Amino acid sequence: MSRPSFPVNRLKTKLAAGQPVAGSFLFTGEPALVEIMGYAGLDFVVIDTEHTPNDSLQVQHLVRAAELAGITPVVRVLANCSACILRALDVGAQALLIPQINSAAEAEAAVRAAKYGPQGERGMAGIVRAARYGFVPLGEYIQAANENTMVIVQVESMAAVHNLDAILTVDGVDAVFIGPADLSQSMGLTGQFENSEFRRTVHDVIDRAKAAGVRVGIFCAKAAEARYWREAGADMLAVGTDTMLFAAAVRDLVKDLG
Amino acid sequence: MSRPSFPVNRLKTKLAAGQPVAGSFLFTGEPALVEIMGYAGLDFVVIDTEHTPNDSLQVQHLVRAAELAGITPVVRVLANCSACILRALDVGAQALLIPQINSAAEAEAAVRAAKYGPQGERGMAGIVRAARYGFVPLGEYIQAANENTMVIVQVESMAAVHNLDAILTVDGVDAVFIGPADLSQSMGLTGQFENSEFRRTVHDVIDRAKAAGVRVGIFCAKAAEARYWREAGADMLAVGTDTMLFAAAVRDLVKDLG
Amino acid sequence: MSRPSFPVNRLKTKLAAGQPVAGSFLFTGEPALVEIMGYAGLDFVVIDTEHTPNDSLQVQHLVRAAELAGITPVVRVLANCSACILRALDVGAQALLIPQINSAAEAEAAVRAAKYGPQGERGMAGIVRAARYGFVPLGEYIQAANENTMVIVQVESMAAVHNLDAILTVDGVDAVFIGPADLSQSMGLTGQFENSEFRRTVHDVIDRAKAAGVRVGIFCAKAAEARYWREAGADMLAVGTDTMLFAAAVRDLVKDLG
Amino acid sequence: MSRPSFPVNRLKTKLAAGQPVAGSFLFTGEPALVEIMGYAGLDFVVIDTEHTPNDSLQVQHLVRAAELAGITPVVRVLANCSACILRALDVGAQALLIPQINSAAEAEAAVRAAKYGPQGERGMAGIVRAARYGFVPLGEYIQAANENTMVIVQVESMAAVHNLDAILTVDGVDAVFIGPADLSQSMGLTGQFENSEFRRTVHDVIDRAKAAGVRVGIFCAKAAEARYWREAGADMLAVGTDTMLFAAAVRDLVKDLG
Amino acid sequence: MSRPSFPVNRLKTKLAAGQPVAGSFLFTGEPALVEIMGYAGLDFVVIDTEHTPNDSLQVQHLVRAAELAGITPVVRVLANCSACILRALDVGAQALLIPQINSAAEAEAAVRAAKYGPQGERGMAGIVRAARYGFVPLGEYIQAANENTMVIVQVESMAAVHNLDAILTVDGVDAVFIGPADLSQSMGLTGQFENSEFRRTVHDVIDRAKAAGVRVGIFCAKAAEARYWREAGADMLAVGTDTMLFAAAVRDLVKDLG
Amino acid sequence: MSRPSFPVNRLKTKLAAGQPVAGSFLFTGEPALVEIMGYAGLDFVVIDTEHTPNDSLQVQHLVRAAELAGITPVVRVLANCSACILRALDVGAQALLIPQINSAAEAEAAVRAAKYGPQGERGMAGIVRAARYGFVPLGEYIQAANENTMVIVQVESMAAVHNLDAILTVDGVDAVFIGPADLSQSMGLTGQFENSEFRRTVHDVIDRAKAAGVRVGIFCAKAAEARYWREAGADMLAVGTDTMLFAAAVRDLVKDLG
Ligand SMILES: [Mg+2]
Ligand SMILES: [Mg+2]
Ligand SMILES: [Mg+2]
Ligand SMILES: [Mg+2]
């Protein structure tokens, strides 16, 4: 019997080593695009289920594609709900992106749902896909799961900014992730990503997270933006989505053809 | 580049013009039936996810079929939950039917989930399918989405009837929709749609909605029933489901064959 | 262990008893419509894969629905190809409708693909779904399969009419089935189903089949047509498709609503 | 018209007759495995949606397979949520397994969601699949549904053990079901199923349930364990999962091949 | 009733007007990418089923997406087989790309399968999706289908080049399409797209097609290549595939991020 | 960029090293069962599409699961058809099992369809999944594909036995595979696997293949049978199917429970 090993979490490993990481969001449900992201060298893919119709069986196909291509599958759950978190983890998500976290209590609930006891209360079934159907022995699996599973909470409202320091102290939160679109909406500055008040706020979140020793991620529309925020201290750069990248490529093609 | 336009909401347009609208429910997951409803001239189809197993990826296929055939896709969400509302809208639902709304507060929560700021707090991703993957510019998209997306709340319990006047004043509620089956159950008159107390209640809901200037819809088993309630003031007639229409057609066929 | 029995083929049983049978075509891929056809009392459903995109996994879902509802699942294969026939049978089709059979040799090939040895050369795997995954013992299964599986060949061209007598003598052909649309096209009378030459031809096919002691089926657009051809000797009346029945029902609804 | 009857609930019938029942969990989404469980003689299959990615459309395919093979389809919902319960029942689940029930109030909520009025408040649509698309008359359907649908609550935390007596008095709870993995986690004894304190607790739950006249089920890894707990009073033995049974079979095969 | 019209074939219209057209291949099965291609302004998308696993039900979803976005859906069938051609057309393909056509007889067979009588022998069912489920009247539908459906044959072997003049005279062949990969393989120059003998051959095919008044298409890896061949006389430029465009975009992103 | 490598073909490597290999057939479409086979230590899985409804998109999911678990994905195509072979290879099959090969000419056709030029005429698209979407450079990919892809032909009729020596000389045939069920049918000894004439024939096929230096595989119902034929010289032992293994496990469970 060829004992399967628990998959390496490239996102976690690099962040732990103090290296910035780069990835993108998946807004379609196409496993081929996940493989391509991995082969091209991205560190992680956020398989979105909040703004997309990706159901759980599709998420499982996408997680398999990510593992195959050596890219860390992060699942953005549809809400901070323990059943959603459980399902994403049981199919093999190696990190969770939790939308709309506005308080330490909400962050704690997310961690509780994501970790087995004693750290948390994740429902236990030792033979799920994440446990390689039981081929990883239970004790080893639980330890590996609790160590490797990342909880990343989205800071995307003024309430979250207000409560940021408390959120940053929550044990088990691996990173905060800035959602510019909703944050700008919450500030009454929808889509004004160049607005100085908006940018000050983003800088402030990054600075406070860094000061607290917590990793910080951000969604960026383009590579230039990602380089800017990386310079400013962000560790986890999520650049666009598969659909944005593809749309830009097709637009360029149409332009190139004259 | 052929700029896509935001799709016309035939349901909204006709109601705004004071015209009654006719549609039906989809209880299967079959896009062909949606296209047929549209080609036959119905104004809207309610893609149900409350009493059916239609998952989100299937809803997306059904919404595409509705847009193609020029029939307004209404999605009945499985519950008054903001994540469910978000997902339905992001794939392109032009109207929401929210089950079991029993108070103004519940109706307000539905509106909040359905509208972008400042009217609401719908999670924002400007490149979802509803925004034609970003081909409709953000500002234009947000304005069109907030104007065109309809929130229709189901009045289907005595609690809802009791709180109707408050529900009717909620800003952003485009219509109330009477659910006879659950309403009759709530009155202890399950399935007694000819009962006089039941009918008085339905008339009362219609009358109060009309008086408040709010559109009112109702589920009808047959065309005759729809004509009756239209006469009584209902604007939005949902007649049967795809499965009911089909079952009746096959029964008739078997009878005709002798 | 509750030994599963080989399912009863209602289509075969009734035809064997000299009774006419009634059914319809499935042009969607929706299992609910199959169940409804069965509950409403139709004898068979033709799950089409020639003019529809129904892939094999979907056919399997549809066959399960048919068995559940006690209606005989007939699969119209996409062509007279032995691999297609094998796959349809292995998932549980109880009868095959083979399009475009123009000669005795073609009919013989269909029979050969549909029957185990010594009657035919159907590829054997004794543990397919049709064999209830091996719960029906091999010997019993083979006998039941060869006895119960029906081969119905479509007569839908002048070539077929010309070669009809030879086709009718092929051992293992349970019925011939007239395809009016393609037959009319082949006669240069596309869609002229009231044309007297066309009707004479159909009568002729029915009469020759009856004389040869072979059952005869026909596709009919409406119940009246089915009654007419039943009167004329047809045994197997396939009236419309799910989509035709549904489209007519929605059109009637729109008309009824005024 | 061949009136469909409401399907027999073999799980309920045998338990009502005082007979123990045996089944297994389905952790894949494969209908063939459900049929095989039924043909092999198991009484019930728990179609899991808590620890698996099985979406609703897949659950419907699995329920059809279960009905076909005469095995009772139990659906473990993803959480004690009324919309989830409704969807599972409407596609045809004959019993619900509700995870993480820790109080009488939670058990009451589950029952309320599972039963039509006046016993509960299950949302009503008389033409769903469970009602055979309306072919079972409404009154008959409601009565049959309320009588046959089983509510089985999972006791899998110290809180639940603490509140067990109250839970056992809840009207409409057909059985309690012990979840050893989560119970052991909750006791700080994760996976120590041989621990004497753990076993005493399980015996205690069984004894108190029996004393209260409530059926009791338990998940067992192997047949020997199931025989032990049956001896101890458990009525409903769920032995392993499809994936566990299959993994053991393949491991044995590899060993046998040397 | 809002009579649906037969969809406009933008590819055909522009070619008929003497304008070059631009498109791309779809190698995934993702409808979102098809919509994006359309919104970005491409004229056609080749939904591939030869080198991809796209099954028929998926093709139907993709065709709907193409119609929605106003881009012409071309289906590359898996082989020159009449049943494959029929299925692609019946779900709504507006053009066929037929691989590996090496002789006039093969091209004639493709045309025969693609056109209704008297031009061809396409199997007729007047209520398929292509006919808008019967909402387009039969006579009108047949005429529109025969006029609008394009047959494009792939010239991708030395045999085809040898027989090109005969192929070009086949009535009903709308365009020849050069497949550089297979053509280079056939010449023993696999992948040597800059080889002078290879390029001479491509020029020769283009020149002969133009001389014969037949449109000519070609697969190009990049926009520059497309501009080159357009200059050389090619009318129909298919640039890359969704996966190639996406892979290039992700590679660029990774490079841009440094 | 992390250059993906062409996956290792464990089946080929072990056979090349003179080691026997063990595997099983997949008759369901469930990726979890494929992963389990791999984790348990089997060398290969035959993903069947001849006797199962597995469509191409499902095959692709199954191939990904196999690669993930380090087990060689063999695809049994539905027939010896070049388009079927192409599709299976392009999604990533590492070996083909071709049913019903009865002559050297048929075996040659299979090889031709499976290999790129100059060895064969496999249709070329250098950016399919097998080529890691173009991340493996074309030249390297073609060489690796031609070297690693195995062609295994089924010997399962008296005609094949008769023509065996010629089949064994066909360049590019990596192994012959004995199909006992069809072979016994062809001999008029359906299912009589203990019959001495049948066994002599199997021994003869093995002996002649070994003498010709060609590997030989066989389907075995149980491990004991596999050990027997391995002893007799067979190299590639395919023991049962997922459904057979599972059915046996459930039957044993039911028996064990008493
Ligand atoms: Mg957000
Ligand atoms: Mg309701
Ligand atoms: Mg025909
Ligand atoms: Mg649990």
Ligand SMILES: [Mg+2]
């Ligand atoms: Mg080619």
Ligand SMILES: [Mg+2]
């Ligand atoms: Mg065979």
